[in-house]
Amino acid sequence: MTALETALAATAAEVNRTLDALMPAMTGPEARVREAMAYGSLNGGKRLRPFLVVTSADLFGVPRSRAMRVAIALEYVHCYSLVHDDLPAMDDDDLRRGKPTTHIQFDEATAILAGDGLLTLAFEVLAEPETHDVAQVRTELVLSLARAAGMEGMVGGQMFDLQAEALRTGSLDLDAITRLQSMKTGALFRFACESGAILGQAPDSARKALRDYARDMGLAFQIADDLLDAEGTEEQVGKKVGKDAAAGKATFVSILGTDGARRKAREISDRAVKHLDSFGKKGDLLAQVARFVVDRRT
Amino acid sequence: MTALETALAATAAEVNRTLDALMPAMTGPEARVREAMAYGSLNGGKRLRPFLVVTSADLFGVPRSRAMRVAIALEYVHCYSLVHDDLPAMDDDDLRRGKPTTHIQFDEATAILAGDGLLTLAFEVLAEPETHDVAQVRTELVLSLARAAGMEGMVGGQMFDLQAEALRTGSLDLDAITRLQSMKTGALFRFACESGAILGQAPDSARKALRDYARDMGLAFQIADDLLDAEGTEEQVGKKVGKDAAAGKATFVSILGTDGARRKAREISDRAVKHLDSFGKKGDLLAQVARFVVDRRT
Numbered sequence: 001m002t003a004l005e006t007a008l009a010a011t012a013a014e015v016n017r018t019l020d021a022l023m024p025a026m027t028g029p030e031a032r033v034r035e036a037m038a039y040g041s042l043n044g045g046k047r048l049r050p051f052l053v054v055t056s057a058d059l060f061g062v063p064r065s066r067a068m069r070v071a072i073a074l075e076y077v078h079c080y081s082l083v084h085d086d087l088p089a090m091d092d093d094d095l096r097r098g099k100p101t102t103h104i105q106f107d108e109a110t111a112i113l114a115g116d117g118l119l120t121l122a123f124e125v126l127a128e129p130e131t132h133d134v135a136q137v138r139t140e141l142v143l144s145l146a147r148a149a150g151m152e153g154m155v156g157g158q159m160f161d162l163q164a165e166a167l168r169t170g171s172l173d174l175d176a177i178t179r180l181q182s183m184k185t186g187a188l189f190r191f192a193c194e195s196g197a198i199l200g201q202a203p204d205s206a207r208k209a210l211r212d213y214a215r216d217m218g219l220a221f222q223i224a225d226d227l228l229d230a231e232g233t234e235e236q237v238g239k240k241v242g243k244d245a246a247a248g249k250a251t252f253v254s255i256l257g258t259d260g261a262r263r264k265a266r267e268i269s270d271r272a273v274k275h276l277d278s279f280g281k282k283g284d285l286l287a288q289v290a291r292f293v294v295d296r297r298t
Numbered sequence: 299m300t301a302l303e304t305a306l307a308a309t310a311a312e313v314n315r316t317l318d319a320l321m322p323a324m325t326g327p328e329a330r331v332r333e334a335m336a337y338g339s340l341n342g343g344k345r346l347r348p349f350l351v352v353t354s355a356d357l358f359g360v361p362r363s364r365a366m367r368v369a370i371a372l373e374y375v376h377c378y379s380l381v382h383d384d385l386p387a388m389d390d391d392d393l394r395r396g397k398p399t400t401h402i403q404f405d406e407a408t409a410i411l412a413g414d415g416l417l418t419l420a421f422e423v424l425a426e427p428e429t430h431d432v433a434q435v436r437t438e439l440v441l442s443l444a445r446a447a448g449m450e451g452m453v454g455g456q457m458f459d460l461q462a463e464a465l466r467t468g469s470l471d472l473d474a475i476t477r478l479q480s481m482k483t484g485a486l487f488r489f490a491c492e493s494g495a496i497l498g499q500a501p502d503s504a505r506k507a508l509r510d511y512a513r514d515m516g517l518a519f520q521i522a523d524d525l526l527d528a529e530g531t532e533e534q535v536g537k538k539v540g541k542d543a544a545a546g547k548a549t550f551v552s553i554l555g556t557d558g559a560r561r562k563a564r565e566i567s568d569r570a571v572k573h574l575d576s577f578g579k580k581g582d583l584l585a586q587v588a589r590f591v592v593d594r595r596t
Contacts, residue, residue, distance in 0.1 A: 089407045142440050146422035152324070155411050159331035163327035167327065
């Protein structure tokens with residue numbers, strides 16, 4: 001394993017423990033929603049977003065326990081979006097990473113509530129005093145996450161994506177796809193990196209550098225995702241592939257071709273790394289992430 | 299109209315204007331989610347929760363514009379819960395106050411996203427500096443609303459309710475039903491009243507008095523709701539009635555009978571009013587609310 005892979009695995013293990021630990025214990029019939037929330041969030045993911053939070057926070061010497069709380073809040077939001085996306089009315093997926101999706105394992109009503117519960121819990125965790133002793137930092141985190149996750153961020157991106165399919169605008173151009181992905185997946189990546197700077201009460205220049213890094217890294221991630229969908233095998237990627245082409249969806253690959261998309265991903269990943277210059281050696285791990293998301297096989 | 303009815307109508311009009319005004323403008327295909335969010339929240343409701351926020355805040359001389367922002371955030375949460383509750387996988391309701399529900403007017407996927415968007419927007423509005431110039435107040439509002447709306451509050455109450463139905467425990471006793479309602483509907487009422495005290499940076503005693511008032515008022519409200527379902531006509535109440543009995547659901551009425559339930563509602567409403575003693579004359583409007591929720595015909 002590379003140094004990055006070792007660090008990713010260690011963080012993922014810590015994330016898995018903490019995801020459960022930060023959910024209040026429950027008894028009574030309502031405990032079912034907690035079970036579904038835990039099921040939907042302990043999904044075997046790479047935990048890339050939490051890793052970006054703790055790694056960005058490390059640049060500013062933020063205590064691990066604080067960074068981990070923000071990482072968990074963000075992962076709750078990411079996982080709620082997966083639980084709701086998998087619903088029959090949305091992507092209608094029965095499996096995620098080889099396991100039944102939450103509405104299959106439980107039922108649709110429980111999955112809707114579990115998603116709602118995860119989203120709400122994210123803001124609860126951010127607002128609690130344990131996240132930072134300065135209240136201004138906590139409200140900034142809440143505000144940034146709400147903007148990233150909401151109608152002008154992830155939720156808006158989902159709507160954009162559904163509308164593009166419904167209107168059969170298979171002809172989205174590069175600008176439109178870039179904007180769609182910037183909302184749908186990019187916004188949470190930007191929050192991941194910026195939250196480290198917020199926690200560290202870092203100067204605006206560092207904050208901007210991380211946001212720029214995250215924008216490019218997130219875009220490279222998405223182009224690589226499209227490449228995996230076009231070229232990967234189901235076994236290797238761990239989910240259905242070829243879905244975009246089958247649906248006639250415009251993607252970075254359908255517009256640029258596989259070679260063009262690969263070139264573009266590399267180019268944007270290089271640009272992402274450049275934004276880290278001001279952090280010097282301390283930025284190495286984030287630079288490795290930018291290369292990793294392009295070269296990954298899953 | 300009574301003084302209370304006049305005040306309720308004036309606040310409802312202001313709420314309707316502000317619900318829309320606090321949603322960011324959107325263009326592009328994703329604007330559909332904003333349309334659905336506006337549709338789902340401009341639903342002709344009484345706006346009782348917002349009224350409780352502004353009336354509680356008035357006790358402490360909180361500027362109207364701040365109280366209204368909190369009122370709107372709470373109403374976004376209430377409305378998101380209605381949009382998700384109406385979904386086919388949940389209560390499967392096609393009509394609400396005589397209008398098609400959000401998933402009928404748009405589609406299920408859009409309704410899911412609109413609910414997610416409203417919930418997220420609520421936290422965004424609370425965290426913005428315009429809500430209060432003291433960041434500590436804003437995080438307290440976020441934390442209280444998240445707890446009220448989440449797995450230990452409203453979402454947990456919904457799960458409890460679904461489980462009670464699924465397990466056919468039509469035999470919930472009075473304590474269980476009281477606990478269920480305290481989570482499902484009571485938690486948002488408690489936030490409504492307590493948020494006024496948070497905004498006003500009021501002493502703990504005032505905060506406790508408002509929480510106690512809200513607990514009893516909310517319970518009286520719920521008993522009256524069960525009575526309307528048992529005795530009202532569809533025309534009068536504005537929604538399907540007799541649903542609880544048809545479903546064999548345990549309610550305050552099925553346990554206490556209509557006379558017993560009515561007596562209990564009055565008794566609890568009186569108790570709610572007593573908690574307002576320390577506010578003197580200033581508590582009059584809240585006292586009227588406690589009487590109104592018991593005597594209302596819709």
